[in-house]
Amino acid sequence: MRSNNNIEEVNYLIVGAGVSGLSFANQVKHKSYLIVEKDDEAGGYCKTIKKQGFVWDYSGHFFHFRDPKIRSFLLKRMAKNTVVDVVKNSKIYYKGSYVDFPFQKNINQLPKKEFLDCLNDLYKTKKTKPRSFKQMVYNNYGRSIAEKFLIPYNEKLYACDLDSLDQNAMGRFFPQASLKEILKHFKKPSNNSYNTTFTYPMNGAMQYIHALLKDLKTERILLNESVIKIDAKNKIAYTTKRTIKYKHLISSVPFPKLLSVTKTPFNKKHFSSNKVLVFNLGFDSKGNSEHHWVYFPDKKYRFYRIGYYDNIIQKNRMSLYVEIGLKTKAKVNVTKELSRVLNGLKKASIITDQKLIASHHVVMDPAYVHINKRSQEVFLNKQKLLQKQGIYSIGRYGGWKYCSIEDNIIEAFELSKKLLKGTNR
Numbered sequence: 233m234r235s236n237n238n239i240e241e242v243n244y245l246i247v248g249a250g251v252s253g254l255s256f257a258n259q260v261k262h263k264s265y266l267i268v269e270k271d272d273e274a275g276g277y278c279k280t281i282k283k284q285g286f287v288w289d290y291s292g293h294f295f296h297f298r299d300p301k302i303r304s305f306l307l308k309r310m311a312k313n314t315v316v317d318v319v320k321n322s323k324i325y326y327k328g329s330y331v332d333f334p335f336q337k338n339i340n341q342l343p344k345k346e347f348l349d350c351l352n353d354l355y356k357t358k359k360t361k362p363r364s365f366k367q368m369v370y371n372n373y374g375r376s377i378a379e380k381f382l383i384p385y386n387e388k389l390y391a392c393d394l395d396s397l398d399q400n401a402m403g404r405f406f407p408q409a410s411l412k413e414i415l416k417h418f419k420k421p422s423n424n425s426y427n428t429t430f431t432y433p434m435n436g437a438m439q440y441i442h443a444l445l446k447d448l449k450t451e452r453i454l455l456n457e458s459v460i461k462i463d464a465k466n467k468i469a470y471t472t473k474r475t476i477k478y479k480h481l482i483s484s485v486p487f488p489k490l491l492s493v494t495k496t497p498f499n500k501k502h503f504s505s506n507k508v509l510v511f512n513l514g515f516d517s518k519g520n521s522e523h524h525w526v527y528f529p530d531k532k533y534r535f536y537r538i539g540y541y542d543n544i545i546q547k548n549r550m551s552l553y554v555e556i557g558l559k560t561k562a563k564v565n566v567t568k569e570l571s572r573v574l575n576g577l578k579k580a581s582i583i584t585d586q587k588l589i590a591s592h593h594v595v596m597d598p599a600y601v602h603i604n605k606r607s608q609e610v611f612l613n614k615q616k617l618l619q620k621q622g623i624y625s626i627g628r629y630g631g632w633k634y635c636s637i638e639d640n641i642i643e644a645f646e647l648s649k650k651l652l653k654g655t656n657r
């Protein structure tokens with residue numbers, strides 16, 4: 233890394249010190265690189281908050297490693313026995329009772345009349361090609377399953393009209409099931425989905441970030457510094473504190489933000505998303521369930537999902553996260569929202585006589601991006617354009633997609649391999 237006329241020069245300029253940026257840095261750590269992070273600590277959406285003995289993440293962050301190499305890469309860099317492996321116990325709170333998740337496979341747990349309605353509609357499903365997520369749900373599962381759970385739940389989560397989303401908006405994260413599989417499930421239930429079991433570091437998601445930071449030099453990570461302008465033609469980035477000349481720029485900032493700082497023209501309407509208001513709540517005593525997380529499709533509850541950290545890491549005080557999906561432009565009145573949340577938790581008997589003794593909130597914006605054909609087309613075109621200029625946009629928001637941290641790590645590793653192989657390293 234050279235300094236010339238106050239301009240620093242690096243081969244790899246990494247923008248964003250979340251999972252994606254740090255994973256990339258791990259692969260180029262012997263080359264010249266800098267990481268610029270606008271926040272005062274690394275971690276992005278995988279940060280952990282500790283308050284009065286409670287350990288909370290930005291939201292329920294649980295990890296499903298499909299590739300054992302990625303899991304062991306992280307675990308090797310962490311203290312022994314600090315990660316728990318858990319068999320998922322997730323439920324849906326439906327009309328005052330609990331039904332197993334996913335709803336479409338467990339309709340036999342509904343009252344008889346509702347079960348028969350679901351079954352009847354399931355038999356009548358059309359096999360036409362759906363044009364949207366909403367149509368896919370009606371076409372594949374029939375009206376009753378769609379209207380009892382899949383539509384109200386996902387409308388609360390995405391905070392948008394589900395007709396505006398692509399049928400595959402959730403990719404592998406949507407638990408698809410054929411009629412045959414549903415019928416088979418009645419006889420022999422299996423808890424098979426992408427997250428049947430999950431891992432969780434007992435000190436929060438941030439432990440994975442510490443693992444990624446382990447081999448990196450602190451002085452290469454510039455905190456409290458934002459990239460505000462990128463001159464793509466001359467490969468120069470301007471931050472709030474300095475000017476950096478780079479060969480390759482790897483960005484994990486939300487894609488529309490990258491388009492703005494590179495002055496790439498775009499239409500904002502192609503990049504819409506929701507935001508999620510997360511409350512982390514700590515109580516003085518344990519609750520009365522062993523659930524890990526619970527889905528709330530009913531619109532009379534403000535939240536779409538809650539989760540119990542205490543049931544995952546075996547603690548003796550109830551420790552919840554509560555998630556509320558909002559439109560990006562929605563104004564957030566935290567006091568009012570917290571009061572609605574607490575009332576809802578009482579109504580559903582999640583809270584009985586427990587007292588709230590600690591709380592925290594965070595707004596994740598963007599949280600779930602609204603994927604449709606047009607947004608994907610525009611994304612791919614602009615991404616290609618930037619790549620030609622040595623700018624690589626990766627990560628959940630850099631890639632404008634629905635994915636997990638494992639996907640982020642794999643993508644960053646693959647990009648590093650490709651760039652390291654190139655001649656211009």
Ligand SMILES: Cc1cc2nc3c(=O)[nH]c(=O)nc-3n(C[C@H](O)[C@H](O)[C@H](O)COP(=O)(O)OP(=O)(O)OC[C@H]3O[C@@H](n4cnc5c(N)ncnc54)[C@H](O)[C@@H]3O)c2cc1C
Nearest residue numbers: 248250251252270276277293294458459485627628636637
């Ligand atoms: C509600 C919710 C629940 C989730 N649950 C799970 C889960 O259970 N399991 C799982 O695997 N994944 C989960 N995820 C996804 C996971 O959070 C993401 O895949 C992952 O954190 C994305 O990492 P990233 O590095 O790509 O992006 P980020 O974490 O967003 O990192 C980007 C970084 O860029 C920085 N930045 C932004 N602009 C600038 C700028 N101009 N200059 C410098 N720095 C900048 C940001 O401060 C941030 O640190 C969840 C996501 C949400 C929203």
